[in-house]
Amino acid sequence: MLAVTLDDPSDLDAWRAKARSLLLADVDPADVEWRAGAGGGLFGSDDAVPPPRRTTVPGVPRAFLGLAGTVLAHRDPRRHATLYRMLWRIAHGERELLRIATDGDVAWAHACARQVSRDMHKMKAFVRFREVRLGEDTVYVAWFEPEHDIVPAVAPFFVRRFTGMHWSLLTPSRSAHWDGATLAIGPGADRADAPTEDALEDLWRTYYASIFNPARLKVDAMRREMPVKYWKNLPEARLIPELVRDALPRMQAMVEKQPTVPKKKVTPLQKAAVDAPEGSIAALRRRARDCRACDLWKPATQTVFGAGPSDARIVVIGEQPGDQEDLAGKPFVGPAGKLFDRALEEAGIDRSALYVTNAVKHFKFEPRGKVRLHKRANAEEQAACRPWLAAEIERIRPSGIVCMGAMAAQGVFGSSFRLMAQRGQWLETPDGRRAMATVHPSYLLRLPDHDAREAGFADFVHDLKLMHAVLR
Template identity: 50%
Template sequence: MHHIRLDSDTDFDGWRKAARELVLADVASADVTWTVAGDEPELFDAPGAGAFAEAQAPFAQPASPTQPSLPSAASPIPNQTFNVPARFVELAKTAILHRDPQRFAYLYQLLWRLRANPELMHIATDPDVVRLQAMAKAIRRDEHKMHAFVRFREIGREPKSRYVAWFEPEHHIVELAAPFFAHRFADMEWSILTPDLCAHWDGHKVAFTPGVAKSMAPSEDRLEETWLTYYASIFNPARLKTKAMQAEMPKKYWRNLPEAALIKPLIEDAERKTHAMVAAEATAPKKPQRQEQPMTKAKHSGDTLEALREQARECRDCDLWKPATQTVFGEGPSHATVMLVGEQPGDKEDLAGKPFVGPAGQMLDRALAEAGVDRDKTYVTNAVKHFKFVPRGKIRLHQKPNTPEIKACRQWYERELATIKPLLVVAMGATAAQSVLGKVTPINANRGHLIDREDGPQVLVTVHPSYLLRLPDADAKEREYARFVDDLKLVAAHLKKAHAA
């Protein structure tokens, strides 16, 4: 009997190294027990120290003096190879995260059988394949639930605040799920605490520490009441399907959700409202909605920026004003020769009431400085004047404005344009380009040169600075940032020419 001890519950590299040695030494699955460091040795708990090749690479035994070896009776035959289907490798990487203590034995059993029958992975009814695929499916479902039901709470106050969440996964999925949160909440520092493993994001990389008790997590924060009010307000009784809701949000997750206390009374209230709506008399049909009209350029004259700003505060032409904090109007000299147009205000801009003051604004300031453009001499605004977002816990995630919203807000861009009369308009991003040019405009196909227009100033199309912030690859970010600066150098040249004239 061979006893293999793995370093951790998710020690895939250790398992595959041991599994390769065992297979090449012709050790049957019944002759191997797997344990995890720290677990009782008699339990079929865990991993071994092994390795195996991927994507049809030979399962060859490398000659390495540092590699742990099995007892001499199980020594692999020199130069022996074993091809492993790539589908098995991917399945194993996922299934090994399952909490079933015999997962390592199940994987080795299928690996052992694959040596004699490489086509096993294509047999959908094979019991070993079916079992491991079910385990992998459970992992993916648990990962999805973690994405959906993590709720962050704020500790401290900006700029030194941190967001902390508590979650109890069914399986060992913290390392698998962490990149999702790093991408989704890249601009805030957060920690996700679990009993098994904790993940921490500092704005640059994810770090992992051992699991902790639930008592280490905050129980509430200053925005708790706001979140509960919002959750109750979006609960739609007409669309309630209790069984589907319970299937998607099992009760075992409720104890860690701030809104859990509202769920039962909201369901009961929804049932009462539904019965009341059914029993009520039919109402007269609503009048047909006004048809959308294509973008046209309106005539505006005699406005001042201050007057426009006051009027825009009361704009109700679309529904974006309802959840937003305030209208974020343009800012800059009233007779600037260059107008910079972005998409819409972000979270920081919505709170400050000024355009481009958040991370994208900092990126823009840096690029303008490198290109030789003084931001104070430009007029900076957005195609849409209210922040469109969707709440995710305590975070407000940006949402792209749709065409009706862009059209509704275009009057303010046109009136800014008529008041300032710039010689050049820089449209940053697809939304800005659509508003400035009056049609959907591909960015890459139109950037890098000035566009002449018969009915208005020249236009330069480029990317939005937030696009650069979202790029995950450092090389791509550096390359795209250089292209952005090159575009803005056209603005600098235009300004120099205008001043010379």
């Protein structure tokens, strides 16, 4: 049996150095006795590790070192031996050992790591600093009793969080001190070294008592997450018995109490009247907001009504809003809208002079996880929406209408209209208006190859330039 002593039994580097030399010397895990404590002290000196029998140790998975670092903080004295046995097995052909979650050693190590992580997490949660004034300086001091040797591992968290304070964390086995610049890990302390109260704790208890809902008493759930062993260092915990005892009577009193007559007169909020004279576009928009002529409103965010000056000379009609338009409540703001803007710029047309709208005013989509796939509105939905478009055109009385895409064009010219054959020319509509049709910008976005897209875009711009004749 070979005795190996670790000065700091929780330190990964120290354990790792010993384990490495043992492995190089081919020392079987069963032949090692791991001891903790100051070297050369209580247990006598270390046995000499035999000379190396090999020159390299096979690479150890990074995950193992991570796991070992956590397990070493555990109080269980078997941890050094178990970790060495795992290392040995990994080095002797069981490279994938860590992937066998049900292996005895692996399961044990993971269970230890879980307990250490939980202890660290609870320390981050349940440390309660108390303010101490030392002359000019204010120091925050906490007494905490962790289950495992976690202070060196947790202290950096407190540095990152409380950088601008001076503080000390005192525990029975170690302490940590931060003076605003340096973190020092020191020896254990005594409870009497820590302050016993803080003026603010009454306020904190007030909060704790007030945020508790007596109608939902679940004491077991509380105990599971905030085990009783921590209570002695939590200033709020002393309220728990009373809060639990009074919960049921408080709750019953609430239920039994007859509703009271409202006494106070608080004037309800007056929503600012919308300035929308009857017959105006604004009034129309207001009404369209609550349109339920078809079912498209149900899953959608909002009606996407037309936008632009009410005396615009041209009304541009697209097909239906998409994802971005639905969220923003404005037409042509998504990818197709961006392309439309670029084409207008190229054509030398100011979008703000146009009234831009859609044939259908709600986004139709099919949910696919977090994505909303665009779906074409059917004939019924298009028909249900037609009165809105007709009313927009009626109010604006434009000198020209530009239809983008077949849905808009057929809505204006009738269902026999053939977009690709009749696009790019001012025509007369059946009801005697001047109108023109072109492609929808989303059609250009869908074109597969670059050249076709370029050519399509140029044609689109060419069509849009026809608007100059009307705008002038």
